[in-house]
Amino acid sequence: MIEGIELKQYLHELKKHTAYDFSDYSDNSIHRRILKILKDYDISMEQLIERTKSDSAFVEKVVEEITVNTTELFRDTHIWSAFYEKIYPSIKSKKFINIWHAGCSSGMEVYSNLILLNELGLLDKARVYATDINTRMVTMSKNGQYNYRFNYRYLDDFNSTLAKKPINGISKIDFSKYFDIDEDKDTMTVKAFLRKVPQFIKHDLVQEEVPFFNKFDIVFCRNVLIYFNSKLQSKIFKLFYEQMYPGSFLLLGNHEVLSGFYKTKFIKNGPVFVKNTAFHFKY
Amino acid sequence: MKGQYKAVVIGGSAGSFSVVSRLLSKLDSNFPLPIILSLHRLKHVRSGLVEGISLKSNLKVIEPNDKEKIVAGNVYLAPSNYHMFIEHDGTFSLSTEEPLNHSRPSIDHTLSSAAFFFRAKLVGILLTGANKDGAKGMKDIADKKGYTIVQDPSTCDIDTMPKNALRIMKPNKVSSPDEILSFLNNLA
Numbered sequence: 001m002i003e004g005i006e007l008k009q010y011l012h013e014l015k016k017h018t019a020y021d022f023s024d025y026s027d028n029s030i031h032r033r034i035l036k037i038l039k040d041y042d043i044s045m046e047q048l049i050e051r052t053k054s055d056s057a058f059v060e061k062v063v064e065e066i067t068v069n070t071t072e073l074f075r076d077t078h079i080w081s082a083f084y085e086k087i088y089p090s091i092k093s094k095k096f097i098n099i100w101h102a103g104c105s106s107g108m109e110v111y112s113n114l115i116l117l118n119e120l121g122l123l124d125k126a127r128v129y130a131t132d133i134n135t136r137m138v139t140m141s142k143n144g145q146y147n148y149r150f151n152y153r154y155l156d157d158f159n160s161t162l163a164k165k166p167i168n169g170i171s172k173i174d175f176s177k178y179f180d181i182d183e184d185k186d187t188m189t190v191k192a193f194l195r196k197v198p199q200f201i202k203h204d205l206v207q208e209e210v211p212f213f214n215k216f217d218i219v220f221c222r223n224v225l226i227y228f229n230s231k232l233q234s235k236i237f238k239l240f241y242e243q244m245y246p247g248s249f250l251l252l253g254n255h256e257v258l259s260g261f262y263k264t265k266f267i268k269n270g271p272v273f274v275k276n277t278a279f280h281f282k283y
Numbered sequence: 284m285k286g287q288y289k290a291v292v293i294g295g296s297a298g299s300f301s302v303v304s305r306l307l308s309k310l311d312s313n314f315p316l317p318i319i320l321s322l323h324r325l326k327h328v329r330s331g332l333v334e335g336i337s338l339k340s341n342l343k344v345i346e347p348n349d350k351e352k353i354v355a356g357n358v359y360l361a362p363s364n365y366h367m368f369i370e371h372d373g374t375f376s377l378s379t380e381e382p383l384n385h386s387r388p389s390i391d392h393t394l395s396s397a398a399f400f401f402r403a404k405l406v407g408i409l410l411t412g413a414n415k416d417g418a419k420g421m422k423d424i425a426d427k428k429g430y431t432i433v434q435d436p437s438t439c440d441i442d443t444m445p446k447n448a449l450r451i452m453k454p455n456k457v458s459s460p461d462e463i464l465s466f467l468n469n470l471a
Contacts, residue, residue: 028370028396029378070379223379226349233350255362255377257348 002034006045010034010052017053020063020133021207024232033066040065064134068227071105073146073154074112075222076254077161079271084116085167087249087272091217097125098216100243102205103224104130107141107198108151112158113220114194115178119170123197129212131203141200144190148181152188205236215245223253230259237262246277288430288470289404290353291316292397294390294420296323296412298440300335302460303410307340307358309464311471314342316406317353319369321361321393323386323412333360347375361388368396384416394420398427405429406470408463409454412444422452432456432463 007030011023022030038048051058074080091097097117101110110130117123132138155175163171179188201211205224219240225233240250241262250266250273252258258266258273266273295303299322307318324332336358337344345351346362352374353359361367365377366388383389390409394417397405407424409417411434425431431454436442438459448454458466 026370026376028368028376029380032378032380068378068380070381223377226377226379230350253349253377253379255346255348255365259350 002031002038002045006049007031007034010045010049013049013052014059018056018059019207020059020204022066024206024229025066025227026229029227030066033068037062037065060135064136067132067134067137068223069105069134069137070223071108073108073151074158075109075154076271077158079251080112080116080158081161081165081167082271083113084120086270087218088116088120088122092120092122092125094125094217096127097122097218098214098245099126099128099218100212100216100220101128101130101198102219102221102240104132104141104200104220105134105137106146107137107144107200108146109220109222110141110198110200111144111178111190111194114197115173115175118178118194119173126197127214128198129201130198131201131205131211133202133204133206135202138200138202141198142195144195146188148183148186148188152181205239206232210239210243216243216248217245218249218251219244220251222251223256225256226253234260234262237265241265241275244275246275248275249273250275285470287404288316288406290319290397290401291406291408291467291470292319292321292394292424293408293410294321294394294412294417294444295410296386296390296414296416296441296444298411299323300332302434304336304339305460306464306467307336307342307344310341310467312341313356314467314471315355316470317355318342318358319353319367319393319397320358321367321388321390323388323390323414323416324363330363332363336360347377349375349377351375361393366392368392369400370396371400373400384414386414386416390417391420395423398423398429401427401429403428406432406467408432408434409445409448410434411439411441413441414444415447417444418448418451421448421454425452425454430455432458432466434463435459 015021104110117126159172181188203211265276333344333346342358344358347359368376370376383391407421407429409421421431433445433448433454435457436445
């Protein structure tokens with residue numbers, strides 16, 4: 001257990017001495033993450049607070065561990081099926097398709113999405129930005145190298161959903177087009193033609209201005225907002241709303257929903273939230 | 284008993300689906316408390332559990348969204364691939380942080396957070412299962428003076444989970460599924 005007052009003091013010092021502000025992260029989750037850090041580093045709350053004031057390399061490491069980096073290739077296959085079958089065909093005539101992955105973690109969903117765009121012949125139209133607060137994750141995303149045995153099954157999962165219900169006559173994606181696989185080293189590496197498409201940027205959604213000027217057709221932000229309190233969630237919904245074109249798509253995690261004022265500014269349509277306009281799709 | 288408790292939380296793993304199904308099919312449809320379920324799922328069979336449990340349930344079964352408020356009379360099932368917690372304001376919060384005891388959802392996470400929120404007003408029940416998840420959570424409920432029931436190992440498909448709990452805590456009761464059912468119906 002950490003005393004509430006100590007936790008508040010830590011968050012206060014973090015805000016004061018670093019570029020990070022976690023004071024509107026949800027109480028329970030920040031409490032758990034800090035407990036884990038105290039245990040992993042075998043330090044006291046007092047020591048954590050002291051090192052936060054003076055040791056910026058340590059702060060970076062702690063931030064990397066506070067943030068959660070769970071992701072998968074084609075996580076929740078039904079969502080990718082919807083993009084493949086309905087959403088991309090509905091916007092394929094656009095000159096550009098601007099996409100933002102906010103909180104991209106190790107980049108697996110960025111590449112899952114690029115594979116679908118390539119399958120649909122839309123890769124050249126895609127302008128993709130992917131951001132994460134965690135420097136280590138941004139580097140990993142750029143490298144596009146993952147553990148093969150653990151991750152390849154998620155590609156098989158997507159192919160089994162396609163096999164059950166082919167989309168546009170396609171019942172299987174040949175994933176060997178997209179990855180170099182080294183079974184001895186147990187790695188799968190995204191091929192260069194995909195890796196060069198996205199711009200991966202270290203960016204703190206909570207504290208920093210958005211690092212681009214354009215608006216977006218699709219914003220992916222999956223299982224990021226669950227770590228924020230309602231007040232901070234509303235701030236981020238506003239940010240997304242302002243960065244999105246009318247009729248564009250916001251994809252949250254499977255069990256995340258819009259709340260408060262911005263709930264009325266989007267319409268839930270199948271797995272996506274569509275920015276409210278006169279223009280409606282039915283999925 | 285009536286009015287003494289505010290929620291029931293149930294953890295289960297291998298073999299628990301049929302026990303939970305049976306409990307929910309026999310509970311009074313006016314059961315007055317929220318029932319919070321943290322059940323392990325088979326890897327790669329991520330969907331279908333809520334439908335399976337709903338089939339025979341007299342109560343509405345929901346996989347809650349993040350920040351959803353707990354409402355009495357509903358059954359809440361930890362969504363696939365998420366940990367489910369009770370926050371300090373009585374809402375659910377979800378997390379995709381690393382598996383605990385090789386599990387996400389982890390029973391310990393749900394039980395411990397419920398113990399901290401409901402304290403003595405919680406009934407914690409641990410059912411059949413094949414690992415050690417849930418033991419720590421049951422101990423937390425007992426430490427907060429909540430009421431604890433562990434399924435009688437002799438009635439379990441796999442008794443590892445109840446036995447692991449019994450090793451570190453002493454529940455108020457060790458019961459068969461039928462005894463658990465009559466205990467719950469007495470709360471109504």
